[in-house]
Amino acid sequence: MAETSSRRASSSVRRRAAHRARSEDHIMQLDRKEFLQALGAGTVGAAAGRHLGAAAPDVKPKKLERDAIKGATDAVARFVTRTTLADLPADVVQQGKRCLIDGFGVILAGSTSDGSRIVREHVREVGGKSEASIIGTRLRVPAGKAALANGASGHAMDYDDTQLSTTPDRTFGLLTHPTIPALSTSLAVAERVGASGAGFLEAFLVGFEVECKIAEAIDPDHYTRGFHSSGTIGAFGAATAAAKLMKLDAAVVKHLLAITASLSSGIRVNFGSMTKPLHVGRAAESGVFAADLAAHGFTGGDDGLDGAWGFFQVLGGGADLDRLIPALGKPYAIVNPGVSVKPYPCGSLSHPSMDAMLKVVVDHDLKPEQIKAVRVRAGSNVLNPLRYKTAKTELEAKFCLPFLMASLIVRRKAGMAEFTDAFVASEAVQRMMELVTGVFDREIEAQGFDKIRSVIEVDLVDGRRLVQSADQRYRGGPDKPFTRAELRAKFADCAQLVLRPDRIEPAIAAIESIDRLSSVRELVSRLVA
CATH class of the missing domain: 1.10.4100.10 (2-methylcitrate dehydratase PrpD)
Structure with a gap:
């Protein structure tokens, strides 16, 4: 469920987080010293693929070498x-x-x-x-x-x-x-x-x-x-x-x-x-x-x-x-x-965040001009692979968190029509990407890497802040599988780029x-x- 609040970030922790989120690097990372300290304390996994945190199940692979x-x-x-x-x-x-x-x-x-x-x-x-x-x-x-x-x-x-x-x-x-x-x-x-x-x-x-x-x-x-x-x-x-x-x-x-x-x-x-x-x-x-x-x-x-x-x-x-x-x-x-x-032609790790962003936009009927800033709080397993701070091509866009959010804000879609060099380079998208930041979140990091976790924060020009947690039961996943109709519709959407309309149903x-x-x-x- 979305949590809506008009309060401003009043605590010093919030102010510092917001300041860091606006850093010119866009994608916030632990610096090397912090990372090594956290690693020694056991709060950051030695490898990005390992499950972390006190809540982690006691799963011990029987590793042979x-x-x-x-x-x-x-x-x-x-x-x-x-x-x-x-x-x-x-x-x-x-x-x-x-x-x-x-x-x-x-x-x-x-x-x-x-x-x-x-x-x-x-x-x-x-x-x-x-x-x-x-x-x-x-x-x-x-x-x-x-x-x-x-x-x-x-x-x-x-x-x-x-x-x-x-x-x-x-x-x-x-x-x-x-x-x-x-x-x-x-x-x-x-x-x-x-x-x-x-x-x-x-x-x-x-x-x-x-x-x-x-x-x-x-x-x-x-x-x-x-x-x-x-x-x-x-x-x-x-x-x-x-x-x-x-x-x-x-x-x-x-x-x-x-x-x-x-x-x-x-x-x-x-x-x-x-x-x-x-x-x-x-x-x-x-x-x-x-x-x-x-x-x-x-x-x-x-x-x-x-x-x-x-x-x-x-x-x-x-x-x-x-x-x-x-x-x-x-x-x-x-x-x-x-x-x-x-459901989207890009890396799966971004899909829960994209669904969350789309929910905020649709539920509140947001227009691009209402957006002041967007922050995607996540762990390094999400932020690191989304390596591009801004996208210039559709290939870069697939691994660019600011683009993925911008597309949903500008068009309320992120389909094949949006993953084009022309749309990526458009003024509206480039301007919106500047407002989107990925923020490293220690609490999310500590929950482990077995799920794709994130929180979307949207600051509006009228002072409101909208917050939406990404639903781990993302579309197309095991908890929300495509229906037969949805799967056939995806095929048709893909196939129409090549096949005549009358050939799509016989192919299926x-x-x-x-x-x-x-x-x-x-x-x-x-x-x-």
């Missing part, structure tokens, strides 16, 4: 080769179709971005066999290149779904963007081998599960070091999806996993640039590449995930294998804990009946311009 990490490679290989669509519960299949609707929608939308256009131009210049389709176009290219282009498009808008974590030791309670790597590779390989819709769906769901359980198992340090897990771990989802369609046996899948571990890449310094979605495209392409090599007898180490030199130790510093070996398919991550479908119908299609090419034919 170096040679103690064993059995993961074998477990994944067995799961991939033994699992069939017939084994999957009905709710897993149904949720898989929902993820495909969302995934194909954001691929279509993302295909219109400049970065996706550049990737397609590269793919066209390289040339090669006509094996698989680039969604939204009539271009057919080698399967690996189709996976690259579709994967990059799927993450280009930062509009694809997010994996939820089962435990509170992960930043925001979120992990990877699981759908696009597995989808892009499954589609490309399914087209190449002439698979049925059921075969495509089976491969997608197997790859999805492998990706999610590897993400759960690896130590949170993987992400906090700066690795982009959707790229690094997404490659395993892509590769195992390809393995399923290519009917690789367990021994070959073990080589595949080791090859994939060496191809895994993506670092967070590239957030806010065209390279962030490229991480996902490369993950999808690497999945095809690794599977093709393994299928032809190319070898990797026996334990690509395990041991002192395996993926978990080298890129993550350890793993909790209880979250992987006995957990594959028990339950399936796609339904428990599930995924978060995005084909996805919803994917397991009954004799060929995946029937679906692809409905997703080209």
Whole structure:
């Protein structure tokens, strides 16, 4: 519930906080000395992904390191080769179709971005066999290149779904963007081998599960070091999806996993640039590449995930294998804990704050000229990734807290129409961004990083202050999932950028009946311009 008050900040603490909030740096951080003092006192976590504070549940991951990490490679290989669509519960299949609707929608939308256009131009210049389709176009290219282009498009808008974590030791309670790597590779390989819709769906769901359980198992340090897990771990989802369609046996899948571990890449310094979605495209392409090599007898180490030199130790510093070996398919991550479908084309960590800002604007019918200042109080897990103090491009805008608030104030929306270079550069938005500040809040920081917490404070020119706490039950999340109508509407909004209006409903119908299609090419034919 919103709390409205006309009182001015009278205490000295409030005055000092307001003064600091207006500092020229905009994003308020602890200075190094303060941070180290707080760290020593136990009020700030050693890593951004760790759960903090006295209220934190007593969750202690069973972290294994170096040679103690064993059995993961074998477990994944067995799961991939033994699992069939017939084994999957009905709710897993149904949720898989929902993820495909969302995934194909954001691929279509993302295909219109400049970065996706550049990737397609590269793919066209390289040339090669006509094996698989680039969604939204009539271009057919080698399967690996189709996976690259579709994967990059799927993450280009930062509009694809997010994996939820089962435990509170992960930043925001979120992990990877699981759908696009597995989808892009499954589609490309399914087209190449002439698979049925059921075969495509089976491969997608197997790859999805492998990706999610590897993400759960690896130590949170993987992400906090700066690795982009959707790229690094997404490659395993892509590769195992390809393995399923290519009917690789367990021994070959073990080589595949080791090859994939060496191809895994993506670092967070590239957030806010065209390279962030490229991480996902490369993950999808690497999945095809690794599977093709393994299928032809190319070898990797026996334990690509395990041991002192395996993926978990080298890129993550350890793993909790209880979250992987006995957990594959028990339950399936796609339904428990599930995924978060995005209502805005930007990072999930900003969505609760955006919902809170929109609520204040709508409830009080605010106009831009009424705003004197906006402060978003949050912990470092929210403020640090939103790295841009002001945005000049739509890519920067996705990681710019002042823009996200400004868009909702100026237009009461933050959709694809708002994430354009022209709107970001508009005078109204640039002026409003100057009034928005991110403020480091120690109390919120101390509550931990498992949820996306923030408080919005809006000062009006008439002297009132409006306060709204962000609702952790954000739209699209597990507590407020999209309805079928909302999901179909999101697909339509994305697809209309590429498809004719009369092609949108048949495309949705084909996805919803994917397991009954004799060929995946029937679906692809409905997703080209």
